[in-house]
Amino acid sequence: MSTPNTSRLLKYFDALREGAEQAMDADSSVFMMGLDIDDHKGIQGSTKGLVDKFGPERVFTTPLSEDAMTGVAIGAAMAGQRPIHVHIRMDFLMLCMNQLVNIAAKSHYMYGGTVQVPLVIRTMIGKSWGQGAQHSQGLHSMFAHVPGMKVVAPSNAYDAKGLTMQAVRDNNPVLIMEHRLLYGTEAYVPEEPYTVEFGKARVLREGNDLTIVGVSNMVMEAMRAAELLAEQGIEAEVIDPVTISPLDFDTIEASVNKTGKLLVVDNAWLNCGFSAEIVARVAESENISLKPAVKRMGFAPTTCPTTPSLEDAFYPNPKTIAITAYQLASGKQDWVPADDQCQLAYQTQFKGPF
Amino acid sequence: MTEYSTVEARLYASIALVRRAEEVISEIYPSDKIKSPVHLAIGQEYIAAAVIDHLRGSDYASGTYRGHGVYLAKGGDLNSMMAELYGKKTGCAQGRAGSMHLVEAGKGVIGMSAVVGTGIPVAVGHALAIKQQRRNDVVVAFMGDGSTEEGCFSESINFAALHKLPILFVVENNRLAIHEPLHKRWAADTLTERVATYGIPATRFLEPDVLAIHEHVGKVIDDMRTEAGPAFIECHTHRWYEHVGPCEDYDQGYRSLEEGEQWRAKDVYVTLGQSLDEKEKAQIDQDIEASIQAAVEFAEQSPFPAAEELYNYVYA
Numbered sequence: 001m002s003t004p005n006t007s008r009l010l011k012y013f014d015a016l017r018e019g020a021e022q023a024m025d026a027d028s029s030v031f032m033m034g035l036d037i038d039d040h041k042g043i044q045g046s047t048k049g050l051v052d053k054f055g056p057e058r059v060f061t062t063p064l065s066e067d068a069m070t071g072v073a074i075g076a077a078m079a080g081q082r083p084i085h086v087h088i089r090m091d092f093l094m095l096c097m098n099q100l101v102n103i104a105a106k107s108h109y110m111y112g113g114t115v116q117v118p119l120v121i122r123t124m125i126g127k128s129w130g131q132g133a134q135h136s137q138g139l140h141s142m143f144a145h146v147p148g149m150k151v152v153a154p155s156n157a158y159d160a161k162g163l164t165m166q167a168v169r170d171n172n173p174v175l176i177m178e179h180r181l182l183y184g185t186e187a188y189v190p191e192e193p194y195t196v197e198f199g200k201a202r203v204l205r206e207g208n209d210l211t212i213v214g215v216s217n218m219v220m221e222a223m224r225a226a227e228l229l230a231e232q233g234i235e236a237e238v239i240d241p242v243t244i245s246p247l248d249f250d251t252i253e254a255s256v257n258k259t260g261k262l263l264v265v266d267n268a269w270l271n272c273g274f275s276a277e278i279v280a281r282v283a284e285s286e287n288i289s290l291k292p293a294v295k296r297m298g299f300a301p302t303t304c305p306t307t308p309s310l311e312d313a314f315y316p317n318p319k320t321i322a323i324t325a326y327q328l329a330s331g332k333q334d335w336v337p338a339d340d341q342c343q344l345a346y347q348t349q350f351k352g353p354f
Numbered sequence: 355m356t357e358y359s360t361v362e363a364r365l366y367a368s369i370a371l372v373r374r375a376e377e378v379i380s381e382i383y384p385s386d387k388i389k390s391p392v393h394l395a396i397g398q399e400y401i402a403a404a405v406i407d408h409l410r411g412s413d414y415a416s417g418t419y420r421g422h423g424v425y426l427a428k429g430g431d432l433n434s435m436m437a438e439l440y441g442k443k444t445g446c447a448q449g450r451a452g453s454m455h456l457v458e459a460g461k462g463v464i465g466m467s468a469v470v471g472t473g474i475p476v477a478v479g480h481a482l483a484i485k486q487q488r489r490n491d492v493v494v495a496f497m498g499d500g501s502t503e504e505g506c507f508s509e510s511i512n513f514a515a516l517h518k519l520p521i522l523f524v525v526e527n528n529r530l531a532i533h534e535p536l537h538k539r540w541a542a543d544t545l546t547e548r549v550a551t552y553g554i555p556a557t558r559f560l561e562p563d564v565l566a567i568h569e570h571v572g573k574v575i576d577d578m579r580t581e582a583g584p585a586f587i588e589c590h591t592h593r594w595y596e597h598v599g600p601c602e603d604y605d606q607g608y609r610s611l612e613e614g615e616q617w618r619a620k621d622v623y624v625t626l627g628q629s630l631d632e633k634e635k636a637q638i639d640q641d642i643e644a645s646i647q648a649a650v651e652f653a654e655q656s657p658f659p660a661a662e663e664l665y666n667y668v669y670a
């Protein structure tokens with residue numbers, strides 16, 4: 001951790017860029033590839049300027065060949081380089097699935113420890129403004145399912161930089177799942193290089209009445225819901241797992257042991273998903289003395305629609321999270337927060353606890 | 355490193371080692387001591403031998419699940435390979451790979467994949483690393499005709515050509531994908547012409563002319579070390595054995611024995627061997643038999659990994 005006086009408010013996308021830039025400054029084997037990373041928009045600013053600083057050999061666009069380009073990144077990683085492969089939407093990772101699952105995740109094991117794949121995959125979940133079916137998916141559970149992959153989900157600018165720098169240093173394939181709606185959010189971010197440890201959850205807000213685990217931008221939405229709950233006298237403990245795999249279950253377990261109530265809000269579907277994994281581990285835990293009350297929230301079990309009237313019903317939001325948490329904590333159904341209070345969460349910039 | 359009097363002797367030694375090792379594997383296989391599916395390359399060994407003869411230790415070669423020949427030609431250790439087939443701890447991947455995922459990173463043998471075509475872009479990535487690291491090494495990616503139907507084959511060649519990467523793509527075209535003949539898979543038997551449209555040199559060898567392949571690849575790789583960019587060769591060949599397993603299968607009806615006999619009459623292992631000085635050939639054969647015998651004994655005597663080793667190497 002750095003000293004606070006070197007921090008300044010930084011947007012999430014700037015933090016992503018700064019993390020990559022400092023990793024590339026520190027190690028000449030780090031390079032970045034991905035469709036459109038060197039154009040005038042620079043992946044919504046998160047890669048902007050890097051080609052000017054490091055040149056086209058270390059920062060280059062790719063043909064629309066996600067399958068082979070993933071293999072190329074893996075091969076370069078095996079041969080001693082440290083690639084950062086960028087995808088502007090997570091949905092496109094379906095084109096990379098064979099290389100990621102069959103080669104990247106397995107090589108160290110399958111080749112008896114003689115090969116390493118220090119590969120970073122940066123990818124972004126989209127939401128709203130018509131992102132729809134193929135620009136909105138949170139597919140972290142698919143990747144976290146596979147041994148050998150690491151999956152991290154920064155919910156704020158501080159983690160965006162620190163996780164990026166840690167991912168580049170890691171000797172395994174690491175998937176960084178970003179969220180488009182977090183790109184404009186600000187947090188205090190140290191100027192100097194730092195890393196955020198994998199496998200360490202963060203308790204963003206302490207409380208005794210229930211535990212809420214949020215993923216990616218659902219952390220922000222859960223934090224807003226917790227503020228609304230506090231006005232009703234309910235203190236929620238909000239946990240950001242930070243890394244999906246490896247998962248810091250100890251922190252979740254300790255919190256559930258304290259509150260006896262758990263709400264998991266995933267940025268994904270529930271079926272066979274990360275939320276089910278957390279609940280299953282809670283159910284299996286020998287350290288949780290009393291059977292906790294458990295609820296899960298996430299995408300509706302449909303394809304994501306584009307029109308706002310349907311999309312609003314597809315995602316959890318601070319209002320539905322607050323209502324669900326209130327019922328779970330109090331056993332009552334006598335409160336619904338006002339709409340204008342709930343809508344604040346999207347506009348209010350999350351400045352983080354740092 | 356054994357010294358040979360001629361190129362022919364050196365190539366013969368490489369081919370004969372693979373031929374005899376695979377014949378011995380085929381003989382052992384019914385005993386069930388080998389704990390791995392085996393995809394034998396008997397009849398095709400000359401291609402890897404001719405190409406890899408031009409490679410240095412710091413160069414890379416990538417093969418497929420039919421990869422014993424590439425592994426051995428590139429300097430992979432025979433004992434480690436045999437032990438890997440037996441599932442033993444002394445195997446090249448400590449019993450985690452079997453025959454289909456042979457690897458020897460220290461010798462430039464890129465780990466092999468059992469998913470057809472998957473190794474091609476990984477090989478291109480090694481070539482990208484070579485370029486970024488300012489080395490004058492090269493990569494050779496071996497593949498079968500089936501893999502050229504995968505999207506990543508075309509994607510990989512395009513990217514390698516675009517970035518002028520030092521990689522030679524070698525298609526061993528045995529005209530079979532498992533049991534499916536070429537005419538059921540390709541609209542036009544013009545692979546080399548298709549690849550040439552990516553703007554890279556592409557050459558076809560219809561005959562098992564090991565010396566012609568050797569000479570051509572020598573020039574190509576020399577040029578590649580001085581930034582000529584990628585190249586491609588297609589070698590028509592014949593798989594003598596079944597897709598997977600220790601036997602021939604001409605009686606299964608999906609291909610003709612006549613076609614097989616035409617290729618067997620031109621068996622490079624035999625013809626090249628006949629061209630050698632008899633005494634030198636006898637010495638090569640004797641050394642190979644001794645090394646294979648030693649490898650089998652090594653594999654049989656090595657221990658299996660302990661159960662608690664299951665959890666090793668999940669993460670680096």
